[in-house]
Amino acid sequence: xxxxxxxxxxxxxxxxxxxxxxxxxxxxxxxxxxxxxxxxxxxxxxxxxxxxxxxxxxxxxxxxxxxxxxxxxxxxxxxxxxxxxxxxxxxxxxxxxxxxxxxxxxxxxxxxxxxxxxxxxxxxxxxxxxxxxxxxxxxxxxxxxxxxxxxxxxxxxxxxxxxxxxxxxxxxxxxxxxxxxxxxxxxxxxxxxxxxxxxxxxxxxxxxxxxxxxxxxxxxxxxxxxxxxxxxxxxxxxxxxxxxxxxxxxxxxxxxxxxxxxxxxxxxxxxxxxxxxxxxxxxxxxxxxxxxxxxxxxxxxxxxxxxx
Amino acid sequence: xxxxxxxxxxxxxxxxxxxxxxxxxxxxxxxxxxxxxxxxxxxxxxxxxxxxxxxxxxxxxxxxxxxxxxxxxxxxxxxxxxxxxxxxxxxxxxxxxxxxxxxxxxxxxxxxxxxxxxxxxxxxxxxxxxxxxxxxxxxxxxxxxxxxxxxxxxxxxxxxxxxxxxxxxxxxxxxxxxxxxxxxxxxxxxxxxxxxxxxxxxxxxxxxxxxxxxxxxxxxxxxxxxxxxxxxxxxxxxxxxxxxxxxxxxxxxxxxxxxxxxxxxxxxxxxxxxxxxxxxxxxxxxxxxxxxxxxxxxxxxxxxxxxx
Numbered sequence: 001x002x003x004x005x006x007x008x009x010x011x012x013x014x015x016x017x018x019x020x021x022x023x024x025x026x027x028x029x030x031x032x033x034x035x036x037x038x039x040x041x042x043x044x045x046x047x048x049x050x051x052x053x054x055x056x057x058x059x060x061x062x063x064x065x066x067x068x069x070x071x072x073x074x075x076x077x078x079x080x081x082x083x084x085x086x087x088x089x090x091x092x093x094x095x096x097x098x099x100x101x102x103x104x105x106x107x108x109x110x111x112x113x114x115x116x117x118x119x120x121x122x123x124x125x126x127x128x129x130x131x132x133x134x135x136x137x138x139x140x141x142x143x144x145x146x147x148x149x150x151x152x153x154x155x156x157x158x159x160x161x162x163x164x165x166x167x168x169x170x171x172x173x174x175x176x177x178x179x180x181x182x183x184x185x186x187x188x189x190x191x192x193x194x195x196x197x198x199x200x201x202x203x204x205x206x207x208x209x210x211x212x213x214x215x216x217x218x219x220x221x222x223x224x225x226x227x228x229x230x231x232x233x234x235x236x237x238x239x240x241x242x243x244x245x246x247x248x249x250x251x252x253x254x255x256x257x258x259x260x261x262x263x264x265x266x267x268x269x270x271x272x273x274x275x276x277x278x279x280x281x282x283x284x285x286x287x288x289x290x291x292x293x294x295x296x297x298x299x300x301x302x303x304x305x306x307x308x
Numbered sequence: 309x310x311x312x313x314x315x316x317x318x319x320x321x322x323x324x325x326x327x328x329x330x331x332x333x334x335x336x337x338x339x340x341x342x343x344x345x346x347x348x349x350x351x352x353x354x355x356x357x358x359x360x361x362x363x364x365x366x367x368x369x370x371x372x373x374x375x376x377x378x379x380x381x382x383x384x385x386x387x388x389x390x391x392x393x394x395x396x397x398x399x400x401x402x403x404x405x406x407x408x409x410x411x412x413x414x415x416x417x418x419x420x421x422x423x424x425x426x427x428x429x430x431x432x433x434x435x436x437x438x439x440x441x442x443x444x445x446x447x448x449x450x451x452x453x454x455x456x457x458x459x460x461x462x463x464x465x466x467x468x469x470x471x472x473x474x475x476x477x478x479x480x481x482x483x484x485x486x487x488x489x490x491x492x493x494x495x496x497x498x499x500x501x502x503x504x505x506x507x508x509x510x511x512x513x514x515x516x517x518x519x520x521x522x523x524x525x526x527x528x529x530x531x532x533x534x535x536x537x538x539x540x541x542x543x544x545x546x547x548x549x550x551x552x553x554x555x556x557x558x559x560x561x562x563x564x565x566x567x568x569x570x571x572x573x574x575x576x577x578x579x580x581x582x583x584x585x586x587x588x589x590x591x592x593x594x595x596x597x598x599x600x601x602x603x604x605x606x607x608x609x610x611x612x613x614x615x616x
């Protein structure tokens with residue numbers, strides 16, 4: 001069964017680790033968010049793509065929740081000592097990847113081509129494709145001003161309430177190669193438990209991707225990133241409350257209106273899922289270990305009539 | 309007493325450590341070689357400037373002889389694993405400097421401006437100035453082909469005999485700011501014990517620098533990089549033999565014809581210095597420790613009539 005997953009970074013990456021226990025990784029295509037890509041020290045950093053890459057090749061730091069395991073920070077220490085740009089935490093091992101990617105981009109490679117090359121070198125078994133090779137950047141409109149995603153998220157610690165989310169470049173962005181083919185050939189489409197606004201939103205802001213989802217012939221399911229109306233991590237709940245008017249399964253569904261047939265919700269949100277406009281699939285969604293991740297993947301795939 | 313030193317990398321850096329024990333570092337200007345600068349992974353690396361920077365701020369790895377002490381190689385490990393450009397050994401701590409410099413250059417800073425900024429951040433007390441802010445790159449013509457300096461030196465381990473040395477960009481290169489002023493205001497000019505062809509040659513290939521040296525009103529002295537006709541390290545002896553016809557003080561002097569008034573030679577070369585066209589200053593030149601470095605600096609400054 002061929003599965004296409006729309007995914008942000010950390011939460012999505014964790015979900016994918018469960019998914020590849022349930023379906024053949026060779027049958028999984030991940031369309032990754034690039035709205036939070038950022039240039040740091042002249043390097044192109046794709047945090048969400050890298051979170052997936054690292055998580056699925058055993059390189060991720062599980063405790064820290066981002067970046068690589070067994071990481072050191074010597075280069076950044078020098079940068080700091082020299083008064084350079086050091087707000088974005090780039091570890092040494094991580095840096096090597098950004099150097100290789102940035103070099104390839106500078107030499108004219110597309111983001112999807114270099115992503116494929118990096119994935120292949122690290123032995124990634126799924127197909128990881130950025131949503132677009134074009135420049136698409138998430139910006140947040142807040143009472144304190146308009147910020148690029150990482151400026152808001154990292155530099156300002158996402159403390160500013162968000163009044164609007166804008167995807168610069170989206171109107172002209174085209175899906176990267178393989179994205180539409182993967183969606184067209186999928187048996188099921190899954191939206192990972194990622195932030196609907198800043199992780200999945202940028203992907204759906206690419207018109208042809210959104211259109212392909214809207215015109216799908218196969219079931220699509222989203223996994224809610226909320227447990228008991230709260231985000232496990234990050235600002236998803238605050239954003240849903242302010243931008244969608246609440247933090248129940250209804251508001252999550254609203255974010256994906258016309259694009260999903262089912263929503264996986266946590267047991268803690270089951271009561272709030274009553275009367276949902278799509279099928280509610282209730283399970284425990286906290287991905288505490290391999291078994292929990294696998295259970296969540298199985299629940300999501302129920303929508304395709306294929307419990308593993 | 310104001311001293312201007314023309315210097316390559318490691319040998320020059322070692323000489324400078326002795327010099328700043330003998331004269332006030334605030335009175336020392338170093339005109340550094342940029343002919344072996346190289347772009348690696350899209351980063352601008354200035355090995356000779358950095359060797360001096362690290363050596364005089366206590367950051368250099370004394371045992372390895374290049375790069376920074378307490379270094380790690382994690383970024384390069386990733387680059388290697390990803391099939392990126394890994395032939396040039398960039399350590400993690402070192403990398404941070406290249407990132408900051410490359411960013412500044414990309415933003416339009418001159419090499420001399422960013423060098424000054426880096427030097428200031430690291431507390432360098434001497435004034436370190438690249439010979440030129442223009443692109444000037446040493447190339448070696450060898451039986452195996454024509455190679456950029458680092459390709460010949462690092463990638464090919466300087467195994468190819470050199471038939472000619474060419475300084476690409478030299479014809480249009482201008483001295484960096486402060487270079488001519490420093491030369492004009494110097495009480496003595498010293499050519500460090502560096503390779504005449506690939507360390508000092510690129511500096512002298514900048515016409516206005518060479519002209520300023522030729523027109524000097526103050527004594528100039530070179531320190532021979534040879535001991536007993538052999539280079540302490542590197543290919544200087546092989547190059548002198550092949551390109552200048554020998555490895556005695558006469559050939560070293562010939563490299564600096566019209567530009568020096570004295571040559572500091574090692575005791576082992578004293579006999580070969582007979583009949584030299586410039587004053588020969590004989591001492592022990594191997595810089596084994598601080599005392600030896602200091603002694604060599606004092607010998608070099610004898611030419612200015614100012615034994616410390």
